[in-house]
Amino acid sequence: MRSIRAAAVGAVTLSLVLAATACGGGSSSGGGSNDSPKELTYWASNQGASIEVDKKVLQPELDKFEKQTGIKVKLEVVPWSDLLNRILTATTSGQGPDVLNIGNTWSASLQATGALLPWDAKNFEKIGGKDRFVDSALGSTGVEGQDPAAVPLYSMAYALYYNKQMFADAGITKPPATWDELVATGKKISKDGKWGLGAEGSNLSNNIHQVFVLAKQHGADFFTADGKPDFTSDGVVAAVKQYVDLMAKDKVIAPGNAEYAQNQSLSDFAKGKTAMVLWQTASATFKTMGMKDDEWGVAPAPVPSGTPGAGKATNSMVAGINMAVFKNSDNLDGATKFVKFMTSDAEQKLLNKAYGSIPPVKAAQSDPAFNTQATAVLRETLATSAAALPQVPDESQFETAVGTAVKELFADAANGREVTTESVKEKLAKAQQQMPNK
Structure with missing residues (x-):
């Protein structure tokens, strides 16, 4: 990635x-x-x-x-x-x-x-x-x-990068540690042409990385113990919906991010248009784009509650x-x-x-x-x-199929189409049908 x-x-x-x-x-x-x-x-x-x-x-x-x-x-x-x-x-x-x-x-x-x-x-x-x-x-x-x-x-590894000045302007004193805090922080900032969180909705690999972590936090995996695809379990569906809902429901991600695939969310972050990004090892990005080291901070990516760790507290793919x-x-x-x-x-x-x-x-x-x-x-x-992401022979097909499903769901959200548990499950079922070992 x-x-x-x-x-x-x-x-x-x-x-x-x-x-x-x-x-x-x-x-x-x-x-x-x-x-x-x-x-x-x-x-x-x-x-x-x-x-x-x-x-x-x-x-x-x-x-x-x-x-x-x-x-x-x-x-x-x-x-x-x-x-x-x-x-x-x-x-x-x-x-x-x-x-x-x-x-x-x-x-x-x-x-x-x-x-x-x-x-x-x-x-x-x-x-x-x-x-x-x-x-x-x-x-x-x-x-x-x-x-x-x-x-x-x-x-x-992934981490949460945040714009210190945008946080200060919104009266926010510390980076969010949980998803509820991230949404609340994002809503405070998402106004007047500025947005709380950046995303790359058309970047298939990034989509996979984000929903894989969220699935772990929901106690789910995309594959069974014997390596079979399992894309429509309740936990996986909830994970994908939670990620897309950051745009569709919570409205902390700009609709235009549905088309991003080439680090545009990082450019928006560096320009002060977006206050937070979830990205892997991004510090040099900001220097390249003109940000000074003291203008941004970094914190662990959010978890549902408590602190990051193993199991449901997983907050990054390797x-x-x-x-x-x-x-x-x-x-x-x-x-x-x-x-x-x-x-x-x-x-x-x-x-x-x-x-x-x-x-x-x-x-x-x-x-x-x-x-x-x-x-x-x-x-x-x-x-x-x-x-680690699933080390299964069909992993590359998984990235393409599920990454595309998330991309299509972001497109729905950006175009005002409702994203429901049923529509998420339908997209994931279609993705699973595309896998060699169904």
Whole structure:
């Protein structure tokens, strides 16, 4: 999921906006050929304000790797809108990169294709051992009980960001901790062209992330214990309705947000049009968009009551980016060395500072940069109150089907059509019918 980041890489300070098939035979989708064991191809997800910004962040590190190992890495930064389809095409054609980034929520789906290198104990040992990584990050690397299909690279979590001046102008002295408080706060602010909360109603992944958390808070899951879709249970329906009702009933989200899909809610926040956003690791966004660090605050995302924690007090999904290797790469040794380099303590500190994310490598988290206003809440959330999205083979289809259902419900709300328990259940039933395992 795209979010926004900012940081320094080497001597160059860059403001970033962030925002889960080996090449032996070349790649019709842009991977290129890899005839030399001294060369790798790498598809990186678009973490920066632009593809060019990502190249400026990553290329010095790839040059460093080449100097250390003699292996040249050919980089392609792939936009999020294309990434999953590009990867799925590569898994069926056998043509793609040696190493790639994936959204961590896709791990189980891509694992099911059989195209990715399993990270068994032997492969983990080559990069320093599995115990170097944080447990919550490892929980989003594939189906439980199987060798992971990927290695954690960047970890992220959702939090509530708020505009201090807009709060002060409305007489609000502290950020809301519960949903009732958030709605009350939002109603105080939602007037005179300003709105309480921003959303991205057409962003399918963001929709999934929000309703997944709310379902947890309602004591529900989107899948049964044996991995079957269960989209129409009372808890899931209530969760989706609660989220859409922030626009439809509570009227703290602007109707125009139903069409947002490309960080527009963050732009509204930075411009003082919206007082709050629920977003993952967004601090660098605001700097990129001209906000000063003292103009915004960050707090844990809301829970029904009490404080965030496990179970019904879950307030974030475990967000992040994983690194995977296509197992038919003609340079598996070089690919493994590259993963080891990118997940080394030094590179983890550097890259996660650049993207405003949290290192999934334990030793790298000791850096003071990961205990600032921007990151302390995220670290605590990942450690105590975040849950991994369902690690099931049909997860990517779930994101598309249910994410689209929520998008359509936001469109109904924006156009004045009533959103009812029945209409929510109908949309979710339609989504469940689209799943391979109904």
